[in-house]
Amino acid sequence: MTTSAPPLDRRVPEAVHRRRWAILGVLMLSLLIVVLDNSILNVAIKTISTPAPTGLGATQGELEWAINAYTLVFAGLLFTAGLLGDRLGRKKVLLAGLAVFGAGSALAAESGSPVQLIAFRALMGLGAAFVMPATLAVLMNVFERDEQPKAIGIWAGGVGLAIAIGPITGGVLLDHFWWGSVFLINVPIVVLAIGLMIWLVPDSRDPDPGRLDPVGVVLSVIGLVLLVYGIIKGGQLADFTDPQVLATIGAGVVVLVGFVLFEKRSDHPSIDVTYFQNKVFSAAISAIALVFFALMGVTFFSVFYTQSVRGYSPLQTGLLMLPLAVAQLIFAPRARLVVDRFGNRVTCTAGLVIIAAMLAAFATLEADTPIWLLEVIFFLMGTGMAHIMTPTSVVIMQALPREKAGSASALSNTFRQVGGALGIAVLGSVLSTAYRNGIEDKLALVPAPLRHTAGESIEATLGVAAKLGPQGKALVTPANDAFLHAMHVTALCGAGVAVIGAVIVALFLPGRPAAPQKGEDGAELVTAGLGQD
Structure with a gap:
């Protein structure tokens, strides 16, 4: 008489296991607002740079700080937030982070100056730091190891969804309301997420949490x-x-x-540097940082290209960025299938090569380039990102024990945010420097006290030109030409960074996983795959 196979040995309680997909939905809603905030801001930066009452009259440097105040506080506190979640309970930390993020959003919406906006964006970054690592840590504790790659793929797809919704939502809001509405929209989403989290999400913590640093x-x-x-x-x-x-x-x-x-x-370090002795782990972290370095820099200058040079509205700009997000939604959940066939090394290297090629393609765009070419570039960039983010996230999360999920998530997101912040700072500075060098000799018509300000960015030049009346119209074409040249230089710098990333992952990420062996479970196979060269 034959007997049935014994049930799978589950480490997740059955009651939690049954509602794991609903929990994933709540986690993605929490993640949505954190990512949504930056993607909404991308289409609003031109409006915020417009003088009052339409905007705040922010300079390009102030715009960079409005973005980076958020990302630097976010990145600086992520690891501590992960440790607090491990120690106090991930659900408690998630709820507290959402509440702070919601309060910061409401205050940012009412900012009366660029300095206030920068301060309240930093407060939002404080709340977001406690949200992001906790979502992935909870995910790792409600899914069994064999389902984790699929769940992480869906989680990564949620990032793509936020990138899609953000610019379009921002465009709609800016077409009908004042610029602060792009922050105020976060508040009802926060309230909904808190309610669902209290109802559905279980608490979890590390039985042996690290000390704070x-x-x-x-x-x-x-x-x-x-x-x-x-x-x-x-x-x-x-x-x-x-x-x-x-x-x-x-x-x-x-x-x-x-x-x-x-x-x-x-x-009791914030970042255990011994993790980086693992070349696979280090390569995966580096790939994430370099991808966001290039991506954040590109989205910063592409908004000025579409709105200032091409004349599109914020809503139209949001729609133009839709292919970037659609590609991530399509490919992020399926990237694991490509990894199963070709391995992490080939998949991620190809993704970075695609991103490098598309950044280089930005250097071919002119004021009259057919707009469908920009759409193709955005779609292929999203495709490349999807085939990097999902596999590298799986490598990073499974490189550490389950109870250290908060630490792994924090490390991943720290390097993502630091990469993005440095991308905006470095590529934004390249853009600013190249633009000033291109426009400086064309500013003879501008009164001497305004020349330095007029040379900071295309928006500053156009703003001064508008004040000069008919005489200022002569500055519009030189401003567009100088910006296009600066954008080309910046895009090529970003492409170079992506090429460096491609070389790193080609050298150090694992190839195809080892073939399955009888008697081995999925977790052992994944672990073996991580070490496969």
């Missing part, structure tokens, strides 16, 4: 802020040899080196 947190935030400030300042002055710029960048590097040395000697 306040010194490491302070060093990392100060170092990153100094580094980014110096880079942005160099772009504003179009002079990276300025003593103030060099001193600030140098101080940032020194503090960050001190941070690494402190973490190496600490018995």
Whole structure:
């Protein structure tokens, strides 16, 4: 008489296992607002740079800080937030983070100056830091290991959904309401997410949580802020040899080196540098950072291309960015199938090569280029991203034990945010420097006190031109030409960064997983695959 196979040994309680997909939906809603906020802001930056009462009259440097105040606080606190979630309970931390994020959004909507907007964006970053790592940590604790790649693929697809919804939602809001509505929209989503989370999501924590590292947190935030400030300042002055710029960048590097040395000697580091001894782990983290370095820089300048040079509205700009998100929605959940066939190395290298090629394609765009070409570029960029984010997320999350899920998530998102912040700072400064060099000799008509401001960005030039009346119309074409040249230079720099990423993953990510062996379970096969070269 034959007996049936024994049931699978589940580590997730049955009651939680049954509602795991509903829990994933709530987690994705929480993730949605964190990602939605930046993608909405992308289409609003031109409006915010417009003088009051339409906007706040923010300079390009202030716009970069409005984005980076969020990402730097986010990145600087992610690891501590992950540890607090491990210690206090991920659900509690998620709820607290959502509440702070909602409050920061409401305050940002009522900002009366660029400085206030930057401060309230930092508060939003504080809340978001406690949301992002907790969503992925909870996911890893409600799904069995064999379902984790699929769940992470859907989670990554949620990022694509937010990227799709954000620009379109922002465009609709800006067409009908004032600029602050792009932040106020977060508040009802926060309220809904909190209610569903209280009802559905179980709490979890690390039975052996790490100790907090306040010194490491302070060093990392100060170092990153100094580094980014110096880079942005160099772009504003179009002079990276300025003593103030060099001193600030140098101080940032020194503090960050001190941070690494402190973490190496600490018995409770924010970032356990021993993780990076694993070449696969380091390559996956680097790939994520470099992808977001290139992507955030591109989305920053592409908005000015579509709105300032091509004359599209915020809503039309949002719709133009839709192919980027659609490609991620299509391919992110399916990327694991490509990995199963070709391995992480081939999949991620191909993804980065596609991104590098599309960034280089931006260098061919002119004021009269058929707009469908931009749509193709965005779609292929989204395709490349989908085949990088999903496999690298799986590699990172499964490289550490389940109970360290918060730490793995925090590391992944820290490097994603740092990469994005540096991308905006570095590529934004390249854009600013190239633009000023291209427009400077065309500003003879501008009164001397306004020339420096007029040379900061295309919006600044067009704003000054509008004040000069008919005489200022002569500045419009030179401003467009200078911006296009600056965009081409910036896009090629981004392409170079993506090529570096492709080389790193080609050298260090694993190839195809080992063939399945009888008697081995899915978890062992995944682990074996991670070590396969």
